[in-house]
Amino acid sequence: MSENTLNLGSPALPDKAEQSATFEDVLRARDRLKVLKTRAAKSSLRLLWLLAGPGVLVMLGENDGPSMVSYATTGATYGIGFFAPFILLTFLMSYFVQEMTVRLGVATHRGHSELIFQRFGPFWGYFAMGDLVFGNLLTLVTEFIAIQAGGLYFGLPSWLSVAIGVALVLGSLGFRRYVTWERALMGLAAFNLLFVPAALLAHPDGAALGHALATWGPLPGGFTTAFLTLVLANVGATVTPWMIFFQQSAVVDKGMTRADLPQGRMDTAIGAILAAVAAIATLVATAPLFAAKVDVSQFASGADFATALQPLIGTTGATLFALGIVEAGLVAAMTISTSSSYSLAETVSARHSLNLNFANGRLFYGAAIVSTLLAAGIVLIPGAPLLAMTLTVNVIATLLMAPALLLLLLLANDREIMGDLANGRWANLAGGTIVIAIALVGALYGVITTFPSLLPK
């Protein structure tokens, strides 16, 4: 700890530590003991395996229902040209943002909400919390829309898909053990890569992909409203407020320390690479729709893409695509509802950990349960404007990102809590550029959504 770091006293002096410890601490200590032994044995790969999780989950979690629909719409409208390298750039941006949350987590052992409340006071804290709860609830609705849409492809009625989704999300909370929850979700999140075989079944042209990555082209149609909308949707598909709150809280719940920072960074980088691969694979898988000049503007969900792809990439490819959409919604529903739980409990200084039992974590688990049931209920309202909601949620997430990023930057520069892990010049340059870019992108998104005739269609 650096000399400038705040000293909060020693609430758990060594001789009193075992007296003040809770069962939650014991569970976390068991996980830490494994990490310490593995580090002592100098087993790098196992150490990375033990410490991986928050980064992979946040990145693959953000490859959610609306994000995959955005990538699919992009591929079907523009092919791979400009957007393959652009998606790589957005994930690079996402890495810079999320890496700050890892540093905050290991330096302070506090979640993002509690740091905002404690350092900036309740006025800014409640604003941040309001943004998050509002954004998370809307996003959660779109995840159930994705689950429902994927189910429709397989002939399941909406209520059944949504009910299965709710059961799985709530069931995941039943582990009452952070590490089990994390590993189960990582296993599920691996299915995000189903988009890769779907892309291979589209028989992509490797040379064209290489050319696109090298030249950022071609860009058919030029600079239009549709192009700008997809640029903005793709940005909104990689950086959103829930990711900041989730990863920092998960890093803390996992018990990561300053010594684990290199592995935390690698976890985030691996997550970003896997998510970028899945996103570009979605682009490639739907590119045949662009070649066949299929009009996707009237598509209502990811299931429509799967149906339209069937004659072009075969039943297997289309089925993989639909399964991928279901997985995207499911993993995101689990991570986003947990993000709400962490933040709400941190806000009211209630205990917050996936290591808690239900009795000690009533508010923590209650927040996830209520938000999940509410979101699922909204999806089942007859005649609910689901497509319009999916598109609007992307806009709102992008708009809410700028203030969330500013608070993140302020905390990451707070030397009193960060010590020598505070942002350096380059991190601030990257972070500042991202805040400005996101704010401009959000403003532009709002303007073209409201005044769509400003640019040629």
Place this chain on the structure above:
Amino acid sequence: MRYDSTLIGALEPDQLAAAKMRPYPRRNLGRGVLTLLILLRVYVAIAIPVVAYAFVHALLAPQ
């Protein structure tokens, strides 16, 4: 409850749940930072109703 000290020793002292309940002190926000925070809040306050209007407008538009 008293737990095995070797096991609990695997945690850093400020990782214990009890330690995490002790809040950090409030930080003084400079005028520049406050201005930025307020500007972005105004930006959100203007933008969200605009998006809500666009959402309702799209719903009411003839198909």
